[in-house]
Amino acid sequence: MPDALSRRTLIRSLAAAGAGVGALTLGLTACDPNGIEDPEAPAVPTGTPGPRRFGAEWEKHLRTVMSWPASETVWGDQLPDVRRDVAGLARAISAREPVVLMACPEQADAARKACGSAVEVVPIAVDDLWARDTLPVFVEEGGKVKGVDFNFNGWGGKQQRGNDSKVARAVLEKYGVERIETRLVSEGGSFETDGRGTLMVTESSVVNDNRNPGMSRDQVEAELKKVLGVTKVIWLAGVKGKDITDAHVDCLTRFAAPGVVLLDQAFPGGPADVWSRAADQARGVLRGATDATGKKLQVIELQQPDPDRITGRGDAFVSSYMNFYIGTKGVYLPKFGDDRADTRAQQTLKQYFPDREIVPVKIDAIAAGGGGIHCATHDIPALG
Template identity: 90%
Template sequence: MTNALSRRSLIRSLAGVGAAAGVGALALGLTGCDPNNLEDVDGAVPPQPSGTAGPRRFGAEWEKHLRTVMSWPASENVWGDQLPDVRRDVAGLAQAISAREPVVLMARPEQVEAVRKACGSAVEVVPIAVDDLWARDTLPVFVEEGGKVKGVDFNFNGWGGKQQRGNDAKVARTVLAKYGVERIETRLVAEGGSFETDGQGTLLVTESSVVNDNRNPGMSRDQVEAELKKVLGVTKVIWLAGVKGKDITDAHVDCLTRFAAPGVVLLDQAFPGSPADVWSRSADQARSVLKDATDATGRKLQVVELQQPDPDRITGRGDAFVSSYMNFYIGSKGVYLPKFGDARADDRAQQVLKQYFPGREIVPVKIDAIAAGGGGIHCATHDIPALG
């Protein structure tokens, strides 16, 4: 049995991974469901409400959505002896979210019955072949246009060809076909975790994860920006440097900074006294950009730093352990964030999110196995938005 491969360590360990191996991924998603606007999972998205056809728009995470979509970790070749713990974390997260809104969990057909037993009847399990749990990156990025939900297929290529993606590369098309959602084509290669929006035309993105020859060879930042504006309908792109080559995602934005409201961004901050590294320097660079940035409306951004927990007090371990609170997920009735075991830091993060999402329950979830694999709650979830 192989050792578990994390998003940060996998980049150094990909040679020799067989084509049949299940493979990992990284991932972003959110907002609320309308229980009066749902249909059976095998049906299409219900007809959208009539109204004035508007321009293309990438909605914010706190807006309405039909359901949360997740993915079941499929293979021991990825997780090794950590697979049972990772599956327990995924099941626990799915159960927590499904207590407040519908959850659909994709699983390989031969694993469906076992997944149903693990997750319970509140979670709807559908047979869609997947490789790993990172639904944020493999599903399309949903936008609205002309009174309809559409999905941008960003041509998932295993985070720049770093690993096999035989099943996950097909997930976007499969989900769009299943729910009858129009597919928007683009030449760009990217993942859902690459993007963060306020729903008002502003996009946050790390240059390292998109302007990168392992995804978009030969394309300049200006060319990438023009295509992002076209396919997502955003009007202002705020570029953060990120970090190339140190984790499998090339530093997605959803572990670094998130919108908490229009004009307000939360920013990851290392625990005081921690030695400087590429990640803390990335946060410093992001802070220098964000403090002077304005959004698509011309509003100056307010930056709220959210400190990581004390590494000596957290319950999870591992060189790739992600202890950022940024990787939270916003649902219709709950905001789901990691519970790391440092009681003071956990409570502080919960209070900050409560301030910005007062109408939602703040739900801490223990995800030590997922975090040890280099990911988080946002990486493991994706929303299908609703209109009206």
């Protein structure tokens, strides 16, 4: 194994070899795990008391949190390009809502310069950019925001996590948010909710011995209902061992509104593969499923761009439009370079978010690393 094992190299090797995840653990850290050095931030405000609820992403945010990628071990010579994409995304979101960017203390000044004065950079040591997975999953309970710490373990031991495994606690401490403990190991990209009690999950990313050895799907579901306050879990098969996340749901299907889901669709004409078959399986499940209120789901398929027209490349390149982020005033989705497909995706999202600006963002370096805009962002909800 080379010294500099990038995220996309790891994904490529998994796809080629079907490698067992337990043998790929890396123990290197990107920067010293220093504590939080900036002044205390205001606590997250409280709202109306009530039972535990996992809110939808389209609800109002207090702030968006992102991470400044730190590790040359992960990214190698692609790190400058990835940082450029992260900075561009942070600038786009910060034009419409507050953005906090976590950065290693020694990299904080460079991150501020790249992202601009509208982005608040806080010195919290991180390894990589995937804030969706390293932060807690925020819920509302008793009129307060609380955070479920899902014990991030580097997607089943596939990547270094000396700092990223501590990010959840660091953010909860910074904002004075109560930590909810769980025995489950998972990541924020594994879960998608309508805010009304329905949760969509890929079985491959949670019912997996690299995260939750010995736990059955029923046991995992019971714990998810307990810690997230959901009442209905829709299980999709996903794909094990072919990408670093074991097929997170946020690249496959997303809620666009209560009762409405968007589903990734492969560009026509290509050969069937594990991803298109996973989408086919998900389509069958979703068309026969109901949400927590008993309402049947409407499934809207959103086709991927033409692979011959996109501007990004790489064996691990993620060309799914599903990995978009719903901000308080904007919806941010990838701009891949196939003008027809990019426009179609933008128009589709505009139908469901007419009061938000649709903001296409070029993220070729992030996508080449196996992720997208949703993977790089995490919302803290606002109450009241």
